[in-house]
Amino acid sequence: MSDIESPNAQVLTFLFVLLLMSLGYAVHTRRQLHSVARKADRVFAELSTQLSNNQALLRAAVDGIHVLNLKGDVILANEAFARMLGYEQHEVMQLNVLQWDARFDQEDLIANIPMLRGIESTFETQHRRKSGQIIDVEITSVGVDIDSVPLLFCSARDITARKYVEQKLLQAASVFHHSHEGVMIFENDGSLADVNQAFSRVTGYSREEALGHCPPLINAECNDAEICQSIKAALEQSGYWTGETWNLRKNGELYVTHLTVSRVPGISGRVNGLVGVFTDITPLKDHQKQLEKIAHYDPLTRLPNRVLFGERLKLGLLQAMRRDNLVAVVYLDLDGFKAVNDTGGHVAGDQLLVELAGRMKHALRDGDTVARIGGDEFVAILVDLESVEACETVLHRLLQAAAEPVQLATQTHQVSASIGVALYPQDGADADLLLRCADHAMYQAKKTGKNRYHFFNPHTH
Template sequence: MAAGASPAEVKSGVADSLLPLPEATPTGRRLGRGSVALLVGLQLLLVASVVAGLYFSGQHLRGVVLDHTRSHAQVQAHNLEDSMTQSFNLLDMHLRALVAEHPEIQYAEQGVAPRDLEKALTALQNKLPYVRSLSVLERSGRVLASTQAANIGQQPALEPLLPHVAPHTPGVLRFGVPWRGRDFADGSPWPSTPGPEASSHARDAGFFPVTLVLPEAPQWTIVAAINSDYFINQALNHEAMPALRHQLYTDQGTLLLSTAEDDLPGTVLDGARLAAVLERQVGVAQWPGPRGDAWLVAFRPSRNYPWFVQSQASSTQVLQPWRRDMRQLALLAGLTLVLVLLTTGALTWRVRRSLQREEQRLEETRLAASVFAHSSDFIVITDRQGRIVTVNPAFERGTGFSAAEATGCLPGHLSPSHPVPAHLDAMWAAMATEGAWQGEVIDWRKDGTPLTGWLTVNAIRDSAGRVVNYVGVLHDLSRLRADEATIRKLSLAVEQSPTSIVITSTAPAIEYANPHFFHTTGYTPAEVLGANPRVLQSGQTSQATYEAMWAELVAGRVWQGEFVNRRKSGELYIENATIAPLVDDQGRITHYLGIKQDITAAKEAEKALRLAASVVANTHEGVMVCDAAQRIIEVNPAFTRITGYTATEVLGRKPSLLSSGRRSREQYPAMWQALNQHGHWQGEFWNRHKNGSLYAAASAVNALRDAAGQVTHYVSVFSDITERKHQQEQLERLAHFDPLTGLPNRALLADRLQQGLARAQRARQGLAVCFMDLDGFKAVNDAHGHDAGDDLLAEVARRLQGSIRAGDTAARLGGDEFVLLLGGLHHPRECEDTARRVLHAVALPIEVEGHTVHVSASMGISVFQRDGCEAEQLLRQADQAMYQAKQRGRNRYVLYAPGMADADPGSA
């Protein structure tokens, strides 16, 4: 409510303004014939009085109109300045908060738009309707990011900027010259001297730039394009006097915006007038206009920024209603003067008395209306049925509902989507019985936020005692209740904090500690409150730590470190402490605040982690850790030694980069099945070294799961077993191959013979077993030595392999005995071609130890043609046939035939 006016005055005055004014009805009185002379004299006097009164009243009303215009201009200038200052305060606050909300801005480099900055600027622009765009400038002045994509890459000419400070001074909101156009991409600064093209932009209010160098990130300058139309419309929407125009000038006299269409932004105020404004700061003046008329001017500077608001009106326009009224009044006076001359002096006296009462009533109404319009409390006036008749501007600003939206509605029913306030029933009940009610209420704003306030309601009655209106005055308590809620939350946060919080005096003595402190130390409040904090000392914290702490605190700085303290039970514990001085308004330290966390368990865990990390780093086995997406996140030095890859080369990649391609199709599914079912798999891989070589790895893989059973990591521990695999392969080769010739030995021959028999039975084909013995080998061995004999055997083995098919087998049984397995025969004679090739190849000259020698071979062939024949039987038959070949002259082959065993019983 306005100062100097009581609630009763506001309610009665405003309510009276809603009631009809009583009409004055003249009463005639016949004059006596004997009083004609006196009546004529009185009539002449009355005429003179009316004329004089009409003149002087007109002059008085003219002065009242001019005074009212000046007063109204001052109020409007104040309101517009206050509104715009608050708007730019809000813009300044939000821009400064950008770095706090997006700390990555202060680390971003020049030329690279900070991450998510455009989203933050767009969100901020949506909060500020008077901002057309928000752009980020690098030091060169180029737009790096903007809420308007067209601005990016532009380099707008912003100078000159006010106030005058050093370039790139952080934290100063600066204002530039006005621009025409929608934004920097399609706009240009208004010229200070209007040219011929200015008329085409006369209705373009344009915009003006406001810049701020971010305090925590001075490499970035935020420039806001301020929508001039927003403030123009705001001024016009709240303007009840059409003749009044509002202008915004910089302290250098440049016009930023004006509600008048014929005022061009960028023009400069007359130097004498600018000097007068800057000298007086706040005031009113009367300046000569361009057409010889007088202009009534009110001006007011911003409290915080380099501009001032000027509200002015032409006296010619302001006095037009007064002139019209005076002409009508003069006409009415001429028409009514005849009637007035017929009235009596008594009627004149009654009329004058009535006019005096009416003037007093009008003055009271004007005062009440002024209070109603300028009160900071929400005022609502309803009719006798409780429907809203009118609301004051504070109600519109505070609730978001316009007067048009509220008129005709019941209080508490403006937001249909929200429940009806609980106080309404009690309020109307009290109004019906007592005519007044007050109490704390909770209602809803238009945007859905709650509105808490203290409501006072009174009934307004007419002279007959009947209720004609209800007046409600609501004092907004939302900020107070929000502050109280914040304090309660802070108190709960401290009381329920999982860290110890201690407040001490400067003595120091403990004045407050939260429950977690007592839980951690084991002490009770009675044992530590008022005591010195050294009661917790264990003697194991170095004196240097305490000296460093006090040096920081006495200097007014925050200290952070660790203490080894002792609980009441005597148990030692380690705590991380952050201690800060608390200062009053004069900057004097009054208390110390300590926030402490028991990190004993964390220290033990850290020690265990260091041990585990040391074990992993120094183990001979390679260790590879993958996340749930199977991407490598950690390896140890042994991993690099085994694979050849450094940690930098593999982090973020999948283990498949080690694959050699030699894994079987079943190995991966089996591994994942084991990991999913049992969480463990163990096996061997052939992997590829970074240099391209293959190596064998014995690997154990474990799946690590969280409390919910979800896999979080995979850990693989592996070792290089390549040498062991090579040794194993060598042993296997020695077990199945003849070391001299490389041919399969007797054991492998038996296995292949069994396999050949099984294939022959399945395919209904023949299998030939050729038993071959060299002729003349002993002579070569005796004549040239065992080395020559070994070379001879090796060469014969090569010729045997070159004479048979890829699917056939050549084996050495020992000495100079060889066996050939020839499969896939459709007729027994098919093997004879191979036998001839073999005998021819063996009989060719052979170079050994520098000598050319000749040997031949005798071969016996046994062909499998029926089921039931055993492998050992086939070998025996081939052996018998071979001896037949030797007896027949050597260097030949003989097919086994039944009866050979009887003919040569000793040949087996």
């Protein structure tokens, strides 16, 4: 008889002997003995059938069935358990639990086996295969007694793959919740199925407030339906959309995000789901604005500098070309500014420039530009002019703004302006040429008495 059959054969023999002993006391007649013998044959046949069925079940079981004595020795094991550990079945029958359990030490194992008697328990551990490979297993055990011998009936299931998936899910969940970027998972109707901690930190909305609602993104007044249509079209075409959105926090504060929306298969059991990842780039935008101011604005007067003036002049000329109207390029140089520096110092000179810059800006129309290009020199662009007379109205206001006295501390300073003007299209169509013509005309204004404007005349030297 094989090892796998021995305990069941012992049970069968024990039961059969017990049955015969019981029958021996009850037999009084030959007929009764014959009748009992027939019954015993039927019981023996039934027990034999059960033993055969149990052996078949053990062989067919997917889980690793094994029975241990209280010392941890294997007294029964099925083929699945042998395969799980990488041994032949006859080799498994020679093993002790200490030889394959890779988590508990000898003291714990031997001490715990008797404690498992009489109870059913399920726990996880690790087994060491014959090759040395460690696998994760789940054990279900129950204590049984056979022929008054206490045994531990165990079922082992290899859960290595499940533990690997669980670990990956835990890692993904950790990345999701602790990511610095805000992450959103969308339902099919566009509402939020889940958000992470960064989402709440950026938007001000808690997870409970957000779930089931549309995200508080793309909701500021400066966004419109075109962005939503753009996102939808990009998702249908390429599966993702990325761009900037202006949004409102829960407290009403405006902020900017860089948002990427991607279509991801198989999220929450759906065929296709959407995931949004965004970063608050408001500080970056503020920094960019500061850099733009440094690059395009005069640090003293806050007026546009030469670079921004050039860009606006080119744009103004293009618009004038389409609309068929006039553009005036105005070159303004202060008269008497050196005396202010000499008497009041450079601090007084700077204060005067700041005051006059504000006045000149106020003297222009909406759409016009005044810039400081250096020292006490300013230039202006007058756009959408219907006539030369319209230009002259603004020139008079500029002269008046420059000539009004300026009170600085205990002193009053007064300067004036010499202004040169070049007109598009009669004086040229090139921005640099028009600026040179206006500069030339400004010198003519200074020569003829200052505190006046002079239109460019190619015949004047």
